[in-house]
Amino acid sequence: MTTLKPGDLARIDLTLNGEAVSGHAEPRMLLADFLREKCGATGVHVGCEHGVCGCCTIVMNGVAVRSCLALAVQAEGAVIETVESLAPDGTLNAMQEAFRKHHALQCGFCTPGILMSLIDLLRRNPKPEREEIVHVVGGHLCRCTGYSNIIDAAMDAINGTAK
Amino acid sequence: MDAAVAGREAEAPWVGRALPRKEDAALLTGKGRYADDMPVPAGTLVAHILRSPHAHAIIRNIDAARALSLPGVKAVLTGEDIRKVSDPFLVAVKEPLPQWSLAVERVRFVGEPVALIVASDRYIAEDAAEKIDVDYEPLPAVIDPRAAVAVGAPLVHPDVKSNEVATRSFTYGDPKKAFAEADHVVALEVEYPRNSFTPMECFVVVADYRAAEQTFDVLSNFQGPFSAHPVMARALRIPGNRLRLRTPQDSGGSFGIKLSVFPFIVLMGLASRAVGRPVKWVEDRLEHLLAASSGPNRVSKIEAAVMKDGRITALRMDNLEDYGAFLRAPMPGPLYRMHGANTGAYDIHHLEVTNRIALTNKAPACLIRGFGGPQLYLAVERLVQRIAVELNLEHIDVIRRNLIPAGVFPYKTAAGALYDSGDYPRAVEGAIGDGRLEALKKRRDEVRARGGIYGIGFAAVVEPAMSNMGYLSTLLPAAVRERVGDKNGAVSLATVNVDPLGAVTVTADSAVQGQGHATVLSQIVADQLGLTPDDIVVNLEIDTQKDQWSIASGTYSSRFSPGTAVAAHLAAERIRNKLLRIAAKQLNILPDDVELADGKARSRTNPDNALSFGRVAGTAHWSPVMLPEGVEPGLRETATWCPPELEPPSKDDRINTSLTYGFIFDMCGIEIDPVTFQVRVDRYISMHDAGRLMNPLLAEGQMKGAFVQGLATALYEEFVYDERGSFLSGSFADYLVPTATEIPPLELMHIETPSPFTPLGAKGLAEGNCMSVPVCIANAVADALSMKDIPLPLSPRRVHALMVGEEAPPPAGLGTAAKQEKPKDGRDITGKGAFEVSAAPSEVWRTLLDPEALKRVIPGCHELILEAPNAYRAEVSLGVGPVRGRFRARVLLSDLDEPHSARLSGSLAGPLGAASGGGVVGLSATEGGTRLVYDYAVTVSGTAAAVGGRLLDGAADIIIRKFFEGLARQVGKEETASPHASARKRSGIIAWLRALFGGRK
């Protein structure tokens, strides 16, 4: 096992939204910073850097993860999905469309993280109950919307009536 | 009128439709353009701020030599550097309250910026902060505003004789007589807490000093008001045109808070000039909670003169507002923005108000959504509830009896506001009608019948919007105002531009933070030009060197609907009139017969006679000579909107503080859990009259957001300081922002009485629920508990104190989990514990007293030096939750009883905080080796304190375990290694470490 010292740069190769990317990072660099600054994934937002707000949520190896609580070096070889992956051909997916229809975002700063958590939920359970959605959104802070439109949007998307 | 015309006229305009937003496509796909996402010039450096761990202290010395020697560190600036090249920020009162962008000579609150490090990246800049040695001389701090204004209190600014830095009293009508003639006088004292609405995106500044042009080019997520622009320019000692301030397209929320980025704009500008390179700073969440901004806390004493039937004839109020350590422009806004509306929704003719401004050793308070409204209505609406209780009337009947009646608008209030329109009784009856109040009462009866605790609350509030720039002048006596000149009015600006192909672009003076203004502006302009909102591009980035702006610009005080929106409407109307004249000539008809619709200019009477919109617009560009007489070439109109109703304060201090005044009536039912003491909102109904709603989807979005912020104020959020000024709510684990699981359903209702003072009839609407919800819930809790004094936020701890008493034991059957901590205790950590090591006490003692051995044992220890007999100096890296930093420690050992016990005392200092205290470690022999027993009491301040108990506890567990694991390893090694330490050397560092991060074991 290589031991990295402060100042050393580690090469990191990962798959970001289906594309192979690589970059160098100090061992202490946060994954959130790496994705934003080295990979240009500025849809990853940083709201607290202490794991509470959920703005930085991504899906890493199929699991929703707070990228402010992970180090870039931990993502070596990982498959990472960020909000940038959700509308590959520019067409909003059902969840995004429902967010738009229900005005489930204002400043939009919390939105990418919430979308990624909901996507993760839907992969595990395509027909979650309202309580489960509230529970998942409950892991995020949003200061603008008061949450109710977010829950309505998610319910709408899941019932297939969003369009 | 022919059928086609009638059909078209029946077509609904875009304004008024619940249209989803233009903004969303980018934001939903991660393509937002927030300040931190914007490209920066090559070579940009990164800044980090070293902040004060003390609430009040003299800065004796700052030594940055070690920081400057780190590779990658370009500069360290201190208050002394800043003082030489900038001026203090302007303040609204005449007392000397100088504030620079870094602390000069002394620090006055925990988190105050002390030094700025500029380095090649943020990680290095933060490393460097740990290597700056600041020598502080702590001073007594004053935290409670009542204590601050008492005689003999420590002075926050020694050059000002009192912490009560400005006081003014106002009398309208004849309150003395009204009180003398009243049947009853009902009085109350209320206290509004400190909180913020913490936007999810923190402050960002990128400053680039362009030496050749002597211009500061700054990008920042500043929200306005742009009245701060001259304040910044003056501080930088430049004319305003040399401060080019740009705002990005997207901002991650603000709620008033992002005005307070302005001192950092100045600081980063100075730093960029000092290092000759662009400098970027991104505030982190800990900094934000610690010191970004806060709403002011207020203590109000209020009393009403009341007749037997509940009719209020006069109000008297004394407001003591706490702005923290400095009066940041435009403070004391919250005391005066509501001034005209001090009598709220009620027809009260006699009024006496005293406004007192207090300074304390807390972070400066500044703009925040609601801006004085929540504080005012907490006093007024709690009082109305008390009147009902004391006169044995129904609360709703006291409200009804005092409401301003319909049909008297525009209505002039006692203090001079000109309420534009409204029908308050209709709104109230609409909300309680259809059996809604009856249902709530029935519910209350049912819950009470089964022994539950249930209450009903009401709140009636008037929501002002678009502030009169003259309202703050009310702070000055009329004679002084006359001398310095009256301020008044409020300028709004918007520009509509049509290019040679007829494509329309709109810019405006609104610095958006997520409200959806681009969508609404596109609706307004589309209506004027016969286009669709999709045709219109709205760019709301602001560039003060190129765009239209004035001091009132920005997004605050709900000025968009009555202000910017109107300016856009007027600009589009001018373009429209111009196009009508151009088209009339081309279509060979009269301008009156031309209409713009469906992307065409056509004859109303003969719609087949038509030209495309682009064709007509192109004429103004391509064929300017052919234009009808008097029509200017080009197609760009900037409209200025400045309503005449916003007059300066009158000689007798009456002031129309805002242009429009919406109305809100809230009603709620709450239930209190008798075991957890949680307040649960059972039902919440909010009736709004915001005039004409331009986009009901977005309007309701604002109301829902404000509702949850009001709920947060009522139940959850508070910035807590201990008596010495340590800040105790520095992370989102300590400062409780409600999440989706805490949100009750909100039932919104609307009536519309359009404002006669704006062409669109729309009023501001985004702040009202921040004003109404805290007091509505407080009233419901007062009703539930039959109590008078209701503190906010109504956390389980406070409700418990109300119901059981502060010191009472937890209710039976609850166990220790429900034990409540008093935040007053702050981070006075005390505790004790024990640990086993498998080595004899003498061996353990030796290891503990050997600096070399200890250095290896203490987690994160870089250096441990014996400075004097029994006195150590150490440098350690410690992590508390998200916070990691280097600390310098000094420890003194005494009462040595080898190998049984030692007493230690000492202090710790670092960029993340300071600590001092002491403890005792005891060693005793056991079968397996040694049992260490420790006992300590320590006070922690600064960030380490702010991040809170549970993080400190978690860190303590890890550090203590690591230490003893290390000790066990080291003791094993020492058996073979030759001890090179003398028996007299020792360390208490361990226990002291535990002391710092000690949990309540």
Ligand code: FES
């Ligand atoms: S930034 Fe990662 S959880 Fe807040």
Ligand code: FES
């Ligand atoms: S939309 Fe602004 S924080 Fe959620």
